[in-house]
Amino acid sequence: MDIVSIRDFSRAQIEHVLDVAERMLPVAKGDEKSKLLDGKVLGSLFYEPSTRTRLSFEAAMARLGGKSLGFDEPKGSSVAKGETLADTIRMVDAYCDAIVLRHPQEGAARLAGHFAAKPVLNAGDGAGQHPTQTMLDLFTIRKSKGKIDGNHVVIVGDLKYGRTVHSLSEALAMFGAQLTFVAPPTLQMPKEHLKHIQSMGIKPKSGTDLTEAVKDADVLYVTRIQKERFPDPAEYQKVAGAFKIDPALLKDAKKDMIIMHPLPRVNEISPEVDKTPNAKYFEQAFNGVPVRMALLAMVLGAVE
């Protein structure tokens, strides 16, 4: 079983992963010890740098008693000498029990899955899919709110290029959450993607006014707006100001609204927000561990 795209999962299957992740929590926190993956080896191939995803996969493996090996940049490895991904995968497949892959090319994880006999977990392929991120986001919402459906989720930031928000909004639509997309005019959700979400029976709202959208939100999901997307620095400054999460913005929000961010943040969320009970982004980052523990245990056949 490979974990390549969130689209490969039904709602019931995702819910099952979240249930298993829930059971992993005491071990993820270090309160209990586990030998569930004793003797298992994870091949961790990061063709692009990633701090959170790689460390949480390796932490998940270690918490379950397994080991990880691999690289976090292809420099110096056979990859730098021009080896194809297919060949690297065939080799690692022989050394490990499962493979986690981050790669700049879209579709890389699906390709790896074709060449590996062992399970492949996609840790992000270019502008494509990043399913474990989506699952930990869903886990965080369910943990804080008790459920996913029925929540009004406002997603703000770079909705045009942000891969996290595409997979997440699809999954949220599948769960029947209400969606509002807030972005600067040039970074709005692509039409194709909106259509896809509508085809799932959801009528998302789109806009540019964050203050207005926040008033009715149960979840505020913030993503980074990259400077490079704006040829004019003054234009970037304006946009960055209009989409900043600070205590003033939270005045009109529901008391129990949660704020999420896939991190790293630059200055989308002011540090004063960190100590409010609304801030869930550090817990969200931690949740990567139990969710990835659940997925590793499942693909390695240690739990159903």
Next chain:
Amino acid sequence: MKEFKVTPIRNGTVIDHIQVGTALKVLRIIGVKEDVSSTVSVLMHVPSKKAGWKDIVKIEDRELDPKELDKIALISPDATINIIRDFNVAEKFVVEVPQKIVGIMKCANPGCITNKNEPVEPEFVVESKKPITLRCIYCDRITTDISENVI
């Protein structure tokens, strides 16, 4: 016989009802170039009894292989293949868009792993036949611009 604008052929293939304007793409697909060694006639923009205008390609002494037929189906789903033997239409069939498209088109997404020298054939699922919409099984990108990407 008065409808013939070109000399009849003894043996070969007539590709009829080609979507008007795509005859040159059909020639590219079947590999007709300067070095062609059999007679090929191309009729472009001829009136069609079925639908407005069409193109026709006639090739002597040649039958098409399944990959070529699949490619023609992709760019001109209503094309009719007439196999001519001894001046008569010996076989006639309409091309058919296959369920799975393997190795006859590249992915339109430049960032797709299949465009990077990996030992795989690009592969697509047909999401819709009219208009032809293909989804790359690797990167999920939808391609509608078929003729630009036929290999």
